[in-house]
Amino acid sequence: MAWVGKSLRRKEDDRLIRGRGQFADDEHDEGMLHLYILRSPYAHARVLSVDASAAEALPGVACVITPDDVKANCDPYMQLGPEPCDKIVDLPLATDKAVYQGHPVAAVAATSPALAMDAGQLIEVEYDMLDAVVDTEEALEGSTILHEEMGTNRTFNDVWEYGDVDQAFTDAAHVVKIDRLHCHRFSAAPLEANACVAEWTRQDELHLNCNNSFAGFAVQLLAPGLRLPVENIHISTRDVGGSFGIKIGNYPYYALAALASRKAGWRKVKWHETRSEHLLSAGHSNERTYRDTEVALDKDGVITAIRSRHIDDCGAYPRYEPLGCVIWTQVLPATFKVRNMRIEFNQVMTNKCPTIPVRGYSRLQQLWFMERVLDICGHELGIPTDEMRLRNYIREFPYETPNGCVYDSGDYPKMLEMAKDLIGWDEWKRKQEEARKEGRWMGIGIGTTLDSGTNNFGQAQIMNPHLPFSGNSEVCNIRIDFDGAVVVTLGTGPSGQGHETTTAQVVADELNIDPSMVRVRTGFDTDWSTFSGHSGTYASQFAVTGLSAVHGACQKLKKEMKQLAAQVLEANENDLEFSVGDEGPQVGVRGTDAALNYWYMSNLVNSNNAGLGEALADVTLNVRHVYRPPFQVPDTKRKFGNLTLTYAAQLHIAVVEIDKETYHPKILAYSAIDDCGNVINPQIAHGQVHGATCHGLGAALMETFDYDEGGNLLTSTFSDYCPITALNMPDIEYGNIESPSPFSYNGAKGMGEGGGAPLHTISAALQDALHAEGVIITESHHSPPKLFERLQNRGDK
Numbered sequence: 001m002a003w004v005g006k007s008l009r010r011k012e013d014d015r016l017i018r019g020r021g022q023f024a025d026d027e028h029d030e031g032m033l034h035l036y037i038l039r040s041p042y043a044h045a046r047v048l049s050v051d052a053s054a055a056e057a058l059p060g061v062a063c064v065i066t067p068d069d070v071k072a073n074c075d076p077y078m079q080l081g082p083e084p085c086d087k088i089v090d091l092p093l094a095t096d097k098a099v100y101q102g103h104p105v106a107a108v109a110a111t112s113p114a115l116a117m118d119a120g121q122l123i124e125v126e127y128d129m130l131d132a133v134v135d136t137e138e139a140l141e142g143s144t145i146l147h148e149e150m151g152t153n154r155t156f157n158d159v160w161e162y163g164d165v166d167q168a169f170t171d172a173a174h175v176v177k178i179d180r181l182h183c184h185r186f187s188a189a190p191l192e193a194n195a196c197v198a199e200w201t202r203q204d205e206l207h208l209n210c211n212n213s214f215a216g217f218a219v220q221l222l223a224p225g226l227r228l229p230v231e232n233i234h235i236s237t238r239d240v241g242g243s244f245g246i247k248i249g250n251y252p253y254y255a256l257a258a259l260a261s262r263k264a265g266w267r268k269v270k271w272h273e274t275r276s277e278h279l280l281s282a283g284h285s286n287e288r289t290y291r292d293t294e295v296a297l298d299k300d301g302v303i304t305a306i307r308s309r310h311i312d313d314c315g316a317y318p319r320y321e322p323l324g325c326v327i328w329t330q331v332l333p334a335t336f337k338v339r340n341m342r343i344e345f346n347q348v349m350t351n352k353c354p355t356i357p358v359r360g361y362s363r364l365q366q367l368w369f370m371e372r373v374l375d376i377c378g379h380e381l382g383i384p385t386d387e388m389r390l391r392n393y394i395r396e397f398p399y400e401t402p403n404g405c406v407y408d409s410g411d412y413p414k415m416l417e418m419a420k421d422l423i424g425w426d427e428w429k430r431k432q433e434e435a436r437k438e439g440r441w442m443g444i445g446i447g448t449t450l451d452s453g454t455n456n457f458g459q460a461q462i463m464n465p466h467l468p469f470s471g472n473s474e475v476c477n478i479r480i481d482f483d484g485a486v487v488v489t490l491g492t493g494p495s496g497q498g499h500e501t502t503t504a505q506v507v508a509d510e511l512n513i514d515p516s517m518v519r520v521r522t523g524f525d526t527d528w529s530t531f532s533g534h535s536g537t538y539a540s541q542f543a544v545t546g547l548s549a550v551h552g553a554c555q556k557l558k559k560e561m562k563q564l565a566a567q568v569l570e571a572n573e574n575d576l577e578f579s580v581g582d583e584g585p586q587v588g589v590r591g592t593d594a595a596l597n598y599w600y601m602s603n604l605v606n607s608n609n610a611g612l613g614e615a616l617a618d619v620t621l622n623v624r625h626v627y628r629p630p631f632q633v634p635d636t637k638r639k640f641g642n643l644t645l646t647y648a649a650q651l652h653i654a655v656v657e658i659d660k661e662t663y664h665p666k667i668l669a670y671s672a673i674d675d676c677g678n679v680i681n682p683q684i685a686h687g688q689v690h691g692a693t694c695h696g697l698g699a700a701l702m703e704t705f706d707y708d709e710g711g712n713l714l715t716s717t718f719s720d721y722c723p724i725t726a727l728n729m730p731d732i733e734y735g736n737i738e739s740p741s742p743f744s745y746n747g748a749k750g751m752g753e754g755g756g757a758p759l760h761t762i763s764a765a766l767q768d769a770l771h772a773e774g775v776i777i778t779e780s781h782h783s784p785p786k787l788f789e790r791l792q793n794r795g796d797k
């Protein structure tokens with residue numbers, strides 16, 4: 001029976017629903033200490049002194065970590081950005097200056113979380129407040145510098161130019177100018193905040209139980225930061241309660257827990273972030289401003305060229321950069337066939353929380369830009385929004401973009417047609433006409449998004465050859481257990497994506513076994529052999545990279561099983577076949593009853609193996625496979641290597657009406673079409689689309705990180721950050737098409753990160769609703785106060 005392609009019920013959920021998940025905060029020990037991190041209330045301030053004596057004197061306090069401890073025991077984290085980023089001194093505490101509100105300045109370990117927090121309040125920190133730079137463009141000017149050792153706030157600058165841009169403008173029938181667009185900061189607000197438990201099992205050997213979603217990366221930064229060899233750090237994760245990218249960047253906090261554990265006399269120390277801390281300082285999505293955009297179009301409204309200047313704001317440290325400065329180019333033209341583009345890309349630091357790869361990292365911001373550009377041009381030229389897309393969509397696949405990326409497969413016009421059918425387009429158009437006659441603000445918007453899954457690091461290396469990455473790879477270990485079950489160990493450490501289930505489906509098909517007999521060890525462990533420097537759950541890489549590792553491991557295992565069966569059954573390997581017999585799955589001689597079932601084979605190899613002989617010396621029925629995506633030396637002229645990427649797409653349509661009294665934008669109808677190639681598990685893929693839509697709608701309508709001029713975060717609790725909940729979600733009419741990727745063994749495309757469509761769709765719907773009022777939607781966030789403000793300032797571009 002073929003399991004791939006079926007909605008097998010998620011294997012992991014039974015355990016999780018029964019409360020038998022194993023999250024980092026579940027670890028409790030008698031005598032365990034709890035860590036409180038004291039954070040700077042100021043966005044930019046010199047730290048003149050830290051007096052911890054009162055806190056240290058409090059009964060129950062085991063130790064306080066101060067900037068002096070950090071200076072004595074830590075080295076700055078490796079900087080991934082190009083020069084002069086290498087001059088940035090990034091340590092677990094602000095040793096000289098606090099550069100964002102929430103920057104840790106000290107940490108206390110005490111016998112209870114409450115006591116640790118109380119002790120934290122007794123630490124006296126003397127600050128000298130400095131002017132904060134919050135505005136991206138002001139940061140670029142550089143009158144206030146965050147990291148003086150670097151001498152500039154600019155971490156990246158490059159110009160990407162393809163085709164003949166100037167000629168296209170000379171030939172243009174129309175030119176549309178957009179002065180400023182701005183994509184805001186938001187989060188993902190996972191249910192579980194960051195957490196870790198640090199313990200030194202022996203001097204200089206650190207064990208960390210945490211919920212990091214990319215522990216392979218964390219360990220590489222943490223070890224030199226703590227002056228330890230990599231092998232002295234053991235990181236394990238079990239269940240992770242959502243990450244969406246944010247749990248990649250918490251290694252500075254692990255270092256504080258580790259230092260506290262050591263200073264407290266090698267005692268176990270737990271740190272669990274509060275929700276306010278999470279919002280303030282765990283990491284935000286990239287904020288991006290787009291200036292002086294000019295768009296050339298032909299007489300039919302087809303975009304022929306774009307020139308623009310993009311300024312990315314990575315907050316106080318470029319902790320995951322230059323990746324974000326580069327990977328947006330994976331989707332340079334979005335879903336449109338424009339060939340001539342010139343984009344100057346700058347990135348700056350501001351006195352705000354450092355950014356981190358929030359779902360759709362950096363590509364989402366480029367896709368929103370391109371969608372906004374197309375939509376604004378359509379309205380300016382009076383071309384209906386669906387027609388504008390049909391005229392501009394890429395239609396031939398594989399399609400090579402101007403910068404050399406290859407979009408593997410797709411059918412955007414078909415997706416549009418399906419989304420229109422599902423939502424009842426004609427009927428809503430009629431209703432919109434009526435609404436307009438009544439003076440109501442109703443709009444219909446379309447948004448198309450891409451998820452370019454896998455191999456992001458290969459691309460980052462092109463920009464910075466010194467980076468220790470050549471591309472994402474993944475590892476799978478697979479063995480047959482004594483009872484004939486198949487045990488699979490992955491290095492991915494999923495955070496809700498259903499890896500246990502889809503892995504079981506692939507293994508079940510490959511080995512003719514029921515998925516209930518496939519035991520997938522989830523989580524991540526540097527002690528497991530399934531650990532590579534790229535192991536983790538990020539970049540929508542599992543369906544392609546992770547499952548390719550699983551598939552490859554199955555092939556290796558099958559080869560060994562055939563070797564074994566051939567010798568025991570005295571048969572030729574070519575005459576053997578995998579089948580299901582009376583005693584379960586087996587390997588047997590075609591056309592005969594001679595067969596070995598899995599448990600027998602496992603016992604033969606693991607227990608009764610003395611007489612197996614030299615020929616089977618390497619047969620262990622326990623194999624490891626590393627999947628390494630193809631990587632070709634980059635074409636530096638085009639600044640892009642021929643990296644293996646897959647391009648999943650989503651197309652959404654929303655009907656929105658703005659209440660004229662409250663300015664509340666209400667979603668009246670919503671449809672979403674997904675194309676992630678061949679689907680492994682339709683229910684999981686549907687769930688991913690649902691979750692990503694929820695995430696995107698939250699960002700578009702409710703969730704934003706707003707700062708005041710002094711760098712104070714104004715939305716640092718759930719009462720003002722307003723996370724989206726089930727109550728705010730519209731019913732989603734869902735459909736999918738399958739355009740198999742020719743680049744993956746299974747035709748699947750990475751899709752879990754594709755959360756941008758609602759952001760584009762809502763902006764487009766509001767544009768449609770308000771264009772007659774002279775409003776151009778230039779922002780990505782649309783809360784009622786912001787819509788009110790926009791209508792007051794109508795006419796700006």
Ligand code: MCN
Nearest residue numbers: 242243244496502539540541542543680681748750751752
């Ligand atoms: N899948 C499928 N068929 C396909 C493609 C994918 O059945 N054609 C399945 C996969 O087998 C996997 C799931 O869908 O079980 C997502 O696959 P993939 O797109 O490869 O993404 P990853 O598993 O690598 O997950 C990472 C991705 C990212 S980058 C973010 S951000 C995100 C996302 O997943 N964070 C999430 N979805 C999330 N979902 C949950 N619940 N929690 C998060 O933190």
